[in-house]
Amino acid sequence: MPKALIIDDEAALTTLIGRLLESAGFTVEAATSGTEGLHKAVATRPDLIVLDIMMPDIDGYEVCRRLRTDPRTARTAIAVLTARTQQIDRQVAFRAGADEHLVKPFSGKALVASVQELLAARASEARPLGYQVVVLRLKQGVGTTTLTANLALALAEEKGRLTAAVDLVLSGGQIGSMLGLPAERSWVESWHGDRGMDELAPHLLRHSSGLFTLPAPVPPPDTAPPEMWRVARLLQVIRGWSDYVVIDTPAALGNLASVLLESSSLVLLLLGPDESLRAVQVALAAIKKSAAETLQVLPVLNGLPAEQEVSRRTEIQSREQVEQVLGLPVAAVLPWLPGRQPVMVSQPESPLAAAIRALAQQVVGLATGSA
Amino acid sequence: MSSVQFGRIAQADFFTTTHRISGQVHTGPKPLSDLLNDRSLSYMMAVNVYISRLLEPGEIITHVPVAYLSKENLSFVVVQAREARQAERTRYSAQEYRALITLPAFEITGKFLGPLRVDMQVFSPAGLDPFVIVTEATAQIAALPEVTFCGEAILVNGARLESFGLSE
Numbered sequence: 001m002p003k004a005l006i007i008d009d010e011a012a013l014t015t016l017i018g019r020l021l022e023s024a025g026f027t028v029e030a031a032t033s034g035t036e037g038l039h040k041a042v043a044t045r046p047d048l049i050v051l052d053i054m055m056p057d058i059d060g061y062e063v064c065r066r067l068r069t070d071p072r073t074a075r076t077a078i079a080v081l082t083a084r085t086q087q088i089d090r091q092v093a094f095r096a097g098a099d100e101h102l103v104k105p106f107s108g109k110a111l112v113a114s115v116q117e118l119l120a121a122r123a124s125e126a127r128p129l130g131y132q133v134v135v136l137r138l139k140q141g142v143g144t145t146t147l148t149a150n151l152a153l154a155l156a157e158e159k160g161r162l163t164a165a166v167d168l169v170l171s172g173g174q175i176g177s178m179l180g181l182p183a184e185r186s187w188v189e190s191w192h193g194d195r196g197m198d199e200l201a202p203h204l205l206r207h208s209s210g211l212f213t214l215p216a217p218v219p220p221p222d223t224a225p226p227e228m229w230r231v232a233r234l235l236q237v238i239r240g241w242s243d244y245v246v247i248d249t250p251a252a253l254g255n256l257a258s259v260l261l262e263s264s265s266l267v268l269l270l271l272g273p274d275e276s277l278r279a280v281q282v283a284l285a286a287i288k289k290s291a292a293e294t295l296q297v298l299p300v301l302n303g304l305p306a307e308q309e310v311s312r313r314t315e316i317q318s319r320e321q322v323e324q325v326l327g328l329p330v331a332a333v334l335p336w337l338p339g340r341q342p343v344m345v346s347q348p349e350s351p352l353a354a355a356i357r358a359l360a361q362q363v364v365g366l367a368t369g370s371a
Numbered sequence: 372m373s374s375v376q377f378g379r380i381a382q383a384d385f386f387t388t389t390h391r392i393s394g395q396v397h398t399g400p401k402p403l404s405d406l407l408n409d410r411s412l413s414y415m416m417a418v419n420v421y422i423s424r425l426l427e428p429g430e431i432i433t434h435v436p437v438a439y440l441s442k443e444n445l446s447f448v449v450v451q452a453r454e455a456r457q458a459e460r461t462r463y464s465a466q467e468y469r470a471l472i473t474l475p476a477f478e479i480t481g482k483f484l485g486p487l488r489v490d491m492q493v494f495s496p497a498g499l500d501p502f503v504i505v506t507e508a509t510a511q512i513a514a515l516p517e518v519t520f521c522g523e524a525i526l527v528n529g530a531r532l533e534s535f536g537l538s539e
Contacts, residue, residue: 054421059421061431083393086428088428088518088520
């Protein structure tokens with residue numbers, strides 16, 4: 001039986017809508033303020049929230065934004081029901097994260113039909129586990145963190161999809177600070193996975209773009225690294241909740257390798273111009289040995305020498321050369337990825353941002369089978 | 372102690388040159404247009420009021436339980452279907468015209484019910500009610516023309532008119 005939560009400051013209306021939904025087979029909870037609604041949404045995890053906009057304590061748009069910010073309610077279907085009926089009101093509601101904009105006064109039949117249609121559409125989008133992309137490197141300093149953050153931001157631009165960037169560089173990962181979301185508490189000591197997303201939610205931080213991030217602990221934990229079963233459970237929970245997971249990794253994977261290679265769908269192997277192609281071949285052979293058969297590996301070139309510098313003694317000279325030697329198509333050739341701030345935020349119209357969007361589209365194509 | 376209000380409650384959007392004010396007005400047995408056109412009242416009480424700035428008309432900046440609206444400073448009011456029908460019933464009009472009205476910060480288009488023959492040489496909006504009814508109406512913010520407000524009827528404050536254009 002689907003669960004509905006009605007958040008409306010008009011108690012009489014809440015009762016009326018509750019009866020309508022109950023007669024349509026819902027179990028119904030009600031809240032008469034935005035604050036109460038936010039609490040009940042987390043406590044009861046409804047399938048559907050019918051949300052008024054004009055409420056005295058917190059307006060419905062803000063309630064909607066907060067629901068979308070909390071990983072525990074980020075996927076809940078939200079139908080806004082409001083007397084603010086203008087086109088601009090629809091736009092603001094959808095921008096805030098609503099799935100449906102219904103207007104007051106309303107007909108009971110139409111209201112029930114609309115929310116049932118909304119839930120049916122949700123059900124028909126039955127989701128497989130999130131598509132997990134690991135960004136690997138063989139050397140320090142080639143830009144995996146920057147690529148992870150930017151690729152995740154580009155994937156987060158997909159409307160209606162949830163993307164998580166996970167920083168597994170536990171000895172000093174930078175994704176959190178790069179996105180302005182430093183970890184205030186470490187998941188490493190507290191995560192056991194018993195309570196799934198309830199346990200993880202406080203550690204998943206939401207960027208203003210909509211991207212969720214699990215930053216590495218700052219400072220790095222002085223305890224032993226987490227056991228691999230805990231990391232595996234962590235990724236399982238995140239994949240169960242998100243559409244895309246992009247993982248930044250340390251240069252030396254150690255025990256992480258088996259967890260990542262078994263659970264991931266795609267490895268993006270980021271190569272700098274000074275990379276030894278022989279070493280890459282060896283690494284690829286090792287990856288293939290321990291990975292699932294379905295795992296795809298695609299090289300990404302971070303910077304190629306400009307034509308006038310081809311004589312410079314870099315090992316990697318061209319895309320074609322890499323494809324020939326490795327026998328794999330290169331997913332993208334990126335102009336050099338600059339440091340600190342993600343270009344998807346600081347220069348979203350730049351050629352580099354366009355190249356990352358194109359790479360994200362390839363990832364979407366692989367995830368949806370349309371590539 | 373709470374009081375019980377009898378009669379109609381009109382939900383409407385009130386626009387000034389700087390704000391959008393959404394609220395409810397207890398109108399008693401009459402339509403909202405009668406209250407607006409009542410020349411003996413300068414102010415009108417609205418309850419459960421939500422205020423947006425005109426430059427971000429979808430975002431609510433604050434809520435107040437009660438607000439008094441200065442009628443002379445309202446540019447126009449967007450009303451719901453029932454209010455529009457009630458308002459129209461009170462007109463003694465025979466002919467439908469296309470109307471284009473400009474006000475400070477706004478443009479309004481829609482239908483205006485007027486006398487059978489409007490002679491524009493002698494017609495004067497000054498002879499109309501303080502709030503002119505435009506039906507099937509659309510208001511645009513002049514500075515944000517992509518933002519429109521539609522209603523079964525828009526009640527335009529005649530005292531704020533810059534231009535009033537009619538065509539058959």
